[in-house]
Amino acid sequence: MSEKIRITYNGETFEADKGVRAGVFIKEKDAQAGDALAAGFNGAVIGLNAPLEDDGELRAYTFADAEGRDTYWHSTSHVMAAAVKKLFPGVKVAIGPAVEEGFYYDFDREKPFTEDDLAGIEAEMKNIIKENHPFKRKEMGLEDAKKFFAGAGEIYKTEILEGIDAEKVSIYETGEFADLCRGPHLTYTKKIKSFKLLKLAGAYWRGDEKNRMLQRIYGISFPSQDMLQEYLDRIEEAKQRDHRKLGRELDLFSTHEEFGAGLIYWHPKGGVVRKEMEDFWRDEHIKNGYGLVFSPHIAKIDLWETSGHTGFYRENMFDTMNIDEMQYQLKPMNCPFHILMYKNSKKSYRDLPLRWAELGTVYRYEKSGVLHGLLRVRGFTQDDAHIFCTEAQVEEEIINALNFVMHILRTFGFKDFEVYLSTMPEEHIGEKEAWEKAQAALNAALAKAGLKYDVDEGGGAFYGPKIDIKIKDALGRTWQCSTIQVDFALSERFGIDYTGKDGNEHRAIMIHRALMGSLERFFGVLIEHYKGAFPLWLAPVQVSVLTITQRSDEYAAKLLERLKVEGIRAVLDDDNEKIGAKIRKAAMEKIPYMLIIGDKETEDKTVSVRLRGGQEAKGVDFEGFIKRLKEEIKNKDIEIREI
RNA sequence: GCCGAUGUAGCUCAGUGGUAGAGCAACUGAUUCGUAAUCAGUAGGUCACCGGUUCAAUCCCGGUCAUCGGCUCCA
Known part of the structure; x- marks a missing residue:
């Protein structure tokens, strides 16, 4: 009869065999927890392989939890390192943590990696995942670990070990790759369903520019292809919103x-x-x-000496300029000037x-x-x-x-x-x-x-x-x-x-x-x-008046004049183009309102309004429209109301 | 500053050791059209800059400048 421990899970307390693996326990008690990636036990994050030795509170972490994601990404980084070590045997490994979105691993290699290398590394990672290696945890005495990594030429690992004050450290093995690592990790490589290596970058060892520059590879992984695609779409969306791109396109x-x-x-x-x-x-x-x-x-440099900027802020300041044999400084901050004004009279x-x-x-x-x-x-x-x-x-x-x-x-x-x-x-x-x-x-x-x-x-x-x-x-x-x-x-x-x-x-x-x-x-x-579609009060152009044929030019010009008199930023598009082209142009400029003016409007003295979102309204009273605009501008409305 | 990638027309991008091409934009003309691209034509480039190799460089090599992605995440 084995020894028993008491485990609380989801608010319920169970008796269990001492040494039961966290994953086994969770699977038995919770049919819903099949997608667990890691576990939390008495405040620590542990792998599903870890044996439970004491009484305590247990919970499952899935990809929805930061702890689950970290474990997932961290394990993927090990798979990546394993692939890199296999493809490029001389490479030394540094560190490979999970980050906010994904993971990276830093490598020391004479020749930097290229984009082409990434494809090869991804292919090798797929192999490793397919071979379904376990993430095997081993404990090693500190001195043994130092010898082990020194023997393998892993100078960064030995340097890390120098800073560790513990009797034992843990090593995780993924196939042939053994890494000094606190863990925890996934149970098997096959848990990693979809991943992508995203970018290459140089990164200083320990973030210090005095140190050697290492080659960092960033990547991300997800439990499903859809999630990866969603992530890539979001990156693409951010690209579309890039202010540098929009700034050029919208002439800002x-x-x-x-x-x-x-x-x-x-x-x-x-x-x-x-x-x-x-x-x-x-x-x-x-x-x-x-x-x-x-x-x-x-102002003269003396002011910046008094303020202390020449000391603590020097490296962010432009050089001084010499004027009438005196040194003047372009200001990096406004504060000293305001202080001079304060001190101008007794307060x-x-x-x-x-x-x-x-x-x-x-x-x-x-x-x-x-x-x-x-x-x-x-x-x-x-x-x-x-x-x-x-x-x-x-x-x-x-x-x-x-x-x-x-x-x-x-x-x-x-x-x-x-x-x-x-x-x-x-x-x-x-x-x-x-x-x-x-x-x-x-x-x-x-x-x-x-x-x-x-x-x-x-x-x-x-x-x-x-x-x-x-x-x-x-x-x-x-x-x-x-x-x-x-x-x-x-x-x-x-x-x-x-x-x-x-x-x-x-x-x-x-x-x-x-x-x-x-x-x-x-x-x-x-x-x-x-995304460049500013609220009305901020929009560079608030209204574009579009004519359908030249027969409406005169009426449209009058509307434009009236809008301008009301302080509304409006333009007239009387180009010799079809209305579809004019709408497209105004839409791409993200103009909030279009007034479409054809024979019908010219005849009725109305306007046809098209909102930035695409909604249309015909036969609209122009003065009422102006009133609406002015109200929206005054209120600094964020959204354009439907009409 | 450091690592890597990149720099060709206003924009997006092809391209080649023998002095360059597309689409969009621009301009001109025709067309007068009803809710996201009418048609035709014209013009537009020291191929970032400097140097080297070569009979010849936009292309190969070196440097400079700039842009982009990183350089904070600590077994």
Whole structure:
């Protein structure tokens, strides 16, 4: 009679033989759990092969769970490594984890892999899967493992082992390939139903550019072909939304690499969107008690020395320029200028809080390899603001800023957010007490604003704690735009003071805050979010008037004039083309409304309306249509209502 | 910056060791048409830039610049 243990599964407790394998147990108790990939036991993720030795709570993980997916992808990465080792025997393996979407494995090989190699590796992976190898777990003493991997020439594994402080480590074998690995893994390679190797990349060993560059292969796998196809379709959809592609197609902006990488040229159509963004931004700031300020683009280097930027921010700054024998610096940030304005006159507690906002254009040196369309550039306009306040006002100012951010982001059509509170990092300035007070204020503000958030422990800037808000776009991708940061450093460096009620000088608290972050970046996110089909209030062209024959040109021109008088951005398409071609052209430009004008409309003095989605309405009263448009623009409606 | 790929007409892309081609866009003409492409014609390129090999280079080699994918995920 074997020893018994007690296992709780799905809320029910069972007696089981000690040492029963997790997968066997799950299969017996749960007919529904046939697609289990891994298991959770007393808080740890384990393989289905793992024996259960103690009492405890067990659960199954499928591909629907992050734990299940990680196991699935991690195992696929082992299969890939096994294939690579077989095809390219001299290659050394580094690490091969599951990532957010898929997996990778880093290899050290003299010659980089080519796209053609991927096909061969995929074929070999298919063989390995077909041969249905088990993922065999073995334990090995630390010293034995070092000898084993040193003997195999696996220098990266031995380096990893140097950093491990344990008596035993585990090895997973997949066919002939043995890898140092914590696991867990799938039971057999055949569980991997469909996979694809996606891209090749160079990656530094341990992410450090001082280290050797390894060859990384990325891939992804799924339990069904359909799921893989769905994933590939989503990649394709993201490609279609790429703001760089749409920016060109819709004539929104351009870059001119030959005259400077990472610098953006806003064309008139992009300019309209920017104008609307800015107008809205300014109006809302005035309503929310901000003063609008403007500051220069350069200042003597001395200012940046006082602010400390020449120290901690040097590598992101453009070189200085020599003017009248003095060194001037193109600004990478607006804050020092706002501080100079603050210090221009003596401030008292009665003046605070002071909220100063600026659409300030800054220039930052970014490494050439990280530039990316509108999202990572070298010159951009921040929607920056600095709030100077007393310690007692911090919490309220943060709440105001949070509500303000949400109002702005929601108006632009974003509904889902991820909020992070980043706290004191190891390297920081300022007293611990000040940090704790500020963090408590941020915490309280988040709670009062009713926002769910995650704490990024130690993730704050060295000069203060911060709240970051990431927006989720139509494809569920997240983008970091908004940030609210408390800054102890600059208040100290510049001596930002105010006279208190008690007649003494006190240190003011400075809060940096950006809502959209950078106009360029936010514009890029908007383009991708809307796939170029902007809401009416942002649309570069709001209405296109299309004539069916030249007989309607005169009436159509009158309509155009009337729309323009009403402040609506309208164009007339009186080209000598058939109506189908004109509709196609307007549709590809993603214009929200088309007015189709033929003999009938000219006769009745009506318009025929076609919405961007394709819906049509004939015999529509023109003045009523204008009224509708103006209402929709005023409300900043995201969707176009059916007519 | 580093690794890899790429750079041919405004755009999307063919192509070859003997100085280039398509579709779309543009322009001209014909057509006057009812909800996603009318027909015909014309024009448009230092084949990214610099150098080398060659009788000859857009093509082969080297360099530069730029773009794209990565370089955060830690057995």
